[in-house]
Amino acid sequence: MPQEDRVNDFVIKLANVNGTGSASANSLLMKAIFRMGVPVSGKNFFPSNIQGLPTWYEIRVSEAGHLARSGRVDVMVAMNAQTYVQDLHDVSPGGTLIYDSTWPRDKLLSRPDIQILGVPLARMCNERFKSARTRILMKNMAYVGALVALLDLDRSVVEQLVQETFAKKASAVGANLEAIELGYRYARETFDCPLPTRVEPRNATAGKIMIDGNTATALGCVYAGATVGAWYPITPSTSVMDAFKSFCERFRTDPQTGERRYCVIQAEDELAAIGIVLGATWNGARAFTPTSGPGLSLMSEFLGFAYFAELPAVVVDVQRVGPSTGMPTRTQQADILSAAYASHGDTKHVLLFPAHPRECFELAVAAFDLADRLQTPVILLSDLDLGMNDWMCDELEWDPAYRPDRGKVLDAAELEAAQAFHRYLDVDGDGIPYRTLPGVHPKGAYFVRGSGHNRYGTYTEDAREYQEVVDRLRRKWGTAAELVPQPVIRTHPKTDGWGIVAAGSSDPAVLEAVDRLADKGIYVDYCRIRAFPFGRQVERFLETHERVFVVEQNRDAQLKALLTLETDCPKERLEAVLHYGGLPVDAGLVVEAVERAREQGVAA
Amino acid sequence: MTSIAKPKIVHAGLRRNGLGLTIRDYEGGMSTLCAGCGHDSITAAIVQAFFELDVPPHRVAKMSGIGCSSKTPAYFLGASHGFNAVHGRMPSIATGACAANRELYLIGVSGDGDSLSIGLGQFAHAVRRNLDMLYVIENNGVYGLTKGQFSASADVGSKAKRGEENRQPPIDPVQMAMALGGTFVARGFSGDKEQLVPLIKAGLQHRGFALLDVLSPCVTFNDHEDSTKSYAYTRAYRRAVVHADFIPSRQPITAEYAEGEVLSVELHDGSRVLLRKVSKDYNPNNRGAAIDYIRARHRAGEIVTGLLYMAEGDPDLHGVNKTVATPLNELPFDMLCPGRDALAALQSRFR
Numbered sequence: 001m002p003q004e005d006r007v008n009d010f011v012i013k014l015a016n017v018n019g020t021g022s023a024s025a026n027s028l029l030m031k032a033i034f035r036m037g038v039p040v041s042g043k044n045f046f047p048s049n050i051q052g053l054p055t056w057y058e059i060r061v062s063e064a065g066h067l068a069r070s071g072r073v074d075v076m077v078a079m080n081a082q083t084y085v086q087d088l089h090d091v092s093p094g095g096t097l098i099y100d101s102t103w104p105r106d107k108l109l110s111r112p113d114i115q116i117l118g119v120p121l122a123r124m125c126n127e128r129f130k131s132a133r134t135r136i137l138m139k140n141m142a143y144v145g146a147l148v149a150l151l152d153l154d155r156s157v158v159e160q161l162v163q164e165t166f167a168k169k170a171s172a173v174g175a176n177l178e179a180i181e182l183g184y185r186y187a188r189e190t191f192d193c194p195l196p197t198r199v200e201p202r203n204a205t206a207g208k209i210m211i212d213g214n215t216a217t218a219l220g221c222v223y224a225g226a227t228v229g230a231w232y233p234i235t236p237s238t239s240v241m242d243a244f245k246s247f248c249e250r251f252r253t254d255p256q257t258g259e260r261r262y263c264v265i266q267a268e269d270e271l272a273a274i275g276i277v278l279g280a281t282w283n284g285a286r287a288f289t290p291t292s293g294p295g296l297s298l299m300s301e302f303l304g305f306a307y308f309a310e311l312p313a314v315v316v317d318v319q320r321v322g323p324s325t326g327m328p329t330r331t332q333q334a335d336i337l338s339a340a341y342a343s344h345g346d347t348k349h350v351l352l353f354p355a356h357p358r359e360c361f362e363l364a365v366a367a368f369d370l371a372d373r374l375q376t377p378v379i380l381l382s383d384l385d386l387g388m389n390d391w392m393c394d395e396l397e398w399d400p401a402y403r404p405d406r407g408k409v410l411d412a413a414e415l416e417a418a419q420a421f422h423r424y425l426d427v428d429g430d431g432i433p434y435r436t437l438p439g440v441h442p443k444g445a446y447f448v449r450g451s452g453h454n455r456y457g458t459y460t461e462d463a464r465e466y467q468e469v470v471d472r473l474r475r476k477w478g479t480a481a482e483l484v485p486q487p488v489i490r491t492h493p494k495t496d497g498w499g500i501v502a503a504g505s506s507d508p509a510v511l512e513a514v515d516r517l518a519d520k521g522i523y524v525d526y527c528r529i530r531a532f533p534f535g536r537q538v539e540r541f542l543e544t545h546e547r548v549f550v551v552e553q554n555r556d557a558q559l560k561a562l563l564t565l566e567t568d569c570p571k572e573r574l575e576a577v578l579h580y581g582g583l584p585v586d587a588g589l590v591v592e593a594v595e596r597a598r599e600q601g602v603a604a
Numbered sequence: 605m606t607s608i609a610k611p612k613i614v615h616a617g618l619r620r621n622g623l624g625l626t627i628r629d630y631e632g633g634m635s636t637l638c639a640g641c642g643h644d645s646i647t648a649a650i651v652q653a654f655f656e657l658d659v660p661p662h663r664v665a666k667m668s669g670i671g672c673s674s675k676t677p678a679y680f681l682g683a684s685h686g687f688n689a690v691h692g693r694m695p696s697i698a699t700g701a702c703a704a705n706r707e708l709y710l711i712g713v714s715g716d717g718d719s720l721s722i723g724l725g726q727f728a729h730a731v732r733r734n735l736d737m738l739y740v741i742e743n744n745g746v747y748g749l750t751k752g753q754f755s756a757s758a759d760v761g762s763k764a765k766r767g768e769e770n771r772q773p774p775i776d777p778v779q780m781a782m783a784l785g786g787t788f789v790a791r792g793f794s795g796d797k798e799q800l801v802p803l804i805k806a807g808l809q810h811r812g813f814a815l816l817d818v819l820s821p822c823v824t825f826n827d828h829e830d831s832t833k834s835y836a837y838t839r840a841y842r843r844a845v846v847h848a849d850f851i852p853s854r855q856p857i858t859a860e861y862a863e864g865e866v867l868s869v870e871l872h873d874g875s876r877v878l879l880r881k882v883s884k885d886y887n888p889n890n891r892g893a894a895i896d897y898i899r900a901r902h903r904a905g906e907i908v909t910g911l912l913y914m915a916e917g918d919p920d921l922h923g924v925n926k927t928v929a930t931p932l933n934e935l936p937f938d939m940l941c942p943g944r945d946a947l948a949a950l951q952s953r954f955r
């Protein structure tokens with residue numbers, strides 16, 4: 001079958017065995033393309049296991065800058081014998097499959113509509129390298145070498161990356177370069193290089209970086225001035241705290257004395273993690289805890305406490321697949337409702353939805369400001385896809401003029417001058433009271449409590465006094481709606497009056513879908529929600545679009561449910577477009593849903 | 605948490621402490637606990653200890669969970685910050701408070717239900733972290749606030765008010781704290797203020813986690829004949845093995861105890877604890893021997909009281925973490941934010 005010309009627009013998928021060290025080879029490959037100026041995105045599909053099970057890495061090369069999954073596989077590197085049949089099947093017609101030909105494959109396990117290339121990776125590495133571990137590792141680098149030839153990658157860029165990757169292990173540089181050379185030479189000598197599927201240098205990645213969401217979130221926590229971090233390890237949020245610690249080690253540790261300007265506490269469980277955060281914020285430190293669904297469930301009791309007692313807290317929920325333990329290494333957006341209403345009683349929480357790592361950074365900073373300003377928990381809803389995969393995004397920027405918004409905290413001088421201090425009075429009419437910190441001034445003392453209290457902060461079981469407080473909390477919620485980040489709205493000049501609503505990591509799939517629909521003459525507007533409470537602009541988008549597709553990654557249309565509950569939009573107007581198998585969503589799902597609706601003639 | 609405002613009448617003749625404050629300044633709201641509840645006596649001892657230590661009330665953070673005992677912070681130190689957490693989870697609040705501001709005096713008050721059932725995990729980890737705080741368990745063997753169920757500290761064979769007999773072995777917070785590496789472990793009795801006040805003072809001044817388990821009879825649900833946590837039982841079977849005298853740093857030591865019977869331990873602020881052995885065969889420096897002794901006496905139905913174990917100098921939470929001396933909540937933003945240039949430099953890694 002003739003190969004289609006796919007310059008700078010294709011997908012490479014690498015099938016490996018977990019624990020064989022393929023991660024660095026795969027990310028090196030992706031970074032090389034990025035450095036050649038061509039936009040890429042990488043997605044890692046890995047099992048909840050340390051060693052032995054199948055793992056895939058998918059690299060999408062897209063000159064147009066599409067970052068979602070594309071649904072195709074143009075080049076498959078099939079390194080896992082166990083999944084060979086499936087991998088073979090997954091290649092798009094006209095594509096290429098590369099396998100380790102050290103052990104020849106059965107002829108039956110082949111396909112006439114794709115090109116199959118065998119590279120004796122194991123044999124070459126066994127001949128060249130001595131230790132068993134090196135042989136396994138170098139097989140990965142050898143396929144990188146073959147791909148350099150087949151995809152026409154810039155060798156000097158690849159070599160430079162090897163130098164940087166192994167800068168701390170100089171001895172590894174030589175071996176890796178040799179392995180690359182082995183694969184490269186074999187491919188050059190054996191195949192027609194390069195393939196019609198290949199990379200040509202461009203200049204489309206200037207001003208961009210490749211970073212995962214968890215690292216960016218951690219940087220946001222550092223830049224916002226968080227000093228106390230408490231957590232209980234859970235995939236996929238663990239790397240938030242790992243990164244926070246390493247940045248603090250670098251930026252907040254006195255090189256002479258070793259003294260630390262931060263305190264990270266590995267809690268005994270998530271109940272304690274959020275408790276530590278509240279104890280710290282009660283005392284005026286910025287504090288946060290990263291977690292995932294099961295952890296959020298455990299934190300509910302204290303989240304309700306913080307809502308009612310009005311304490312700031314930042315929770316980073318990197319969502320994974322539920323219910324229950326679910327699939328820990330797969331992605332979903334299925335904690336929306338449990339996060340919004342975590343805990344019993346009339347409780348609701350501010351949510352932020354970052355859509356790319358840069359926003360993880362920015363919204364993490366915003367989360368601390370909002371938590372302090374509103375004196376309430378703020379939950380940053382990230383997910384595994386966003387948190388653990390490397391994403392191309394605009395460089396992070398920092399405004400040196402930034403100062404934390406610590407909200408309404410009375411200092412010693414203000415307390416000294418005050419007649420008296422009462423914790424829960426709505427002095428300014430925005431629903432936000434003033435607070436004080438322990439130890440600052442005798443006049444500031446009060447009791448933090450989750451039990452019924454009146455506007456002076458004293459215990460009460462009086463109906464009127466209690467209602468006065470919870471009604472003010474509703475007023476505060478109104479203020480929150482004005483303070484939270486507004487949605488990103490893209491209207492099409494030729495709009496048909498249809499809209500799409502989505503949040504978080506569904507964004508690239510929707511952006512691509514909107515473009516693809518426009519190519520087909522279907523013009524839809526797009527509102528990407530960035531926060532709950534939704535605010536006026538989201539309300540208006542819903543009011544002004546006769547049909548709205550709500551794209552989200554869960555079974556029960558949780559975002560749609562929240563929109564129905566918390567806005568005046570009639571339920572019939574919203575149509576759920578759902579994706580919940582655990583892999584990141586692709587544009588095709590959205591395109592199909594809109595097209596189907598169009599064919600059914602539901603449009604006005 | 606209920607309390608009734610207390611009229612503040614200061615007699616001219618009332619003694620003033622080093623800060624010029626009277627004992628009234630260390631009181632809180634009026635208690636709404638049952639008349640005769642042991643918890644109220646502990647409150648009084650806490651008030652006296654803080655008063656005598658010259659601690660400025662607003663420099664104290666008092667915390668608790670849920671239960672009758674956990675209500676008591678409302679009844680002492682009205683001018684200090686309080687945190688009435690959720691059931692069993694005060695230790696994590698204390699951990700965060702300590703992380704953010706290492707200069708405050710932290711006192712937590714909890715119940716045996718609060719600490720030994722729902723809160724057992726957090727309690728254990730607070731000990732393990734050697735959190736710098738005084739942790740008081742007001743131990744009555746029952747759930748007072750939910751009206752009389754057995755708690756995890758109820759002894760085998762002890763009976764509930766309606767006659768039901770407890771068959772499960774108790775969890776003894778003292779033995780637990782010792783096993784977990786606690787650096788200050790003491791037991792007192794709400795009916796013995798003389799013993800209690802120095803224990804509270806020493807616990808407050810100890811750098812690290814100070815556990816004070818106080819037997820505190822519940823007159824409403826557990827002060828009957830078949831209870832091992834009643835006033836009568838505690839009075840009869842209590843055996844003080846070590847008496848602790850607390851001597852503030854500014855006072856000279858004029859103790860005249862015989863060598864070998866008194867152990868003097870210097871605390872980080874220069875104050876001292878004199879451990880006077882009442883029972884000759886007790887050694888408050890030997891963790892293993894102390895546990896054995898307490899166990900043996902417990903089997904004989906006795907309750908060992910006093911400062912049962914003490915070790916100074918083990919690193920606390922901040923020591924382990926190597927936290928700066930300045931409280932984290934006071935660090936200026938410039939010392940926390942790496943700034944624009946650092947961010948730009950860092951990003952070369954991401955290209």
Ligand SMILES: Cc1ncc(C[n+]2csc(CCOP(=O)(O)OP(=O)(O)O)c2C)c(N)n1
Pocket residue numbers: 670671672673674691714715716717718719742744746747748749750755822
């Ligand atoms: C999550 C939760 N479960 C149950 C309760 C009900 N509850 C309140 S106090 C208490 C027991 C208190 O016993 P203890 O700590 O021994 O204190 P005491 O009242 O005896 O001083 C319980 C079970 C609660 N408040 N929260």
Ligand code: SF4
Pocket residue numbers: 637638640641642643672673744748749821822823824825
């Ligand atoms: S019920 Fe028991 S513990 Fe509670 S206040 Fe009354 S006597 Fe004290």
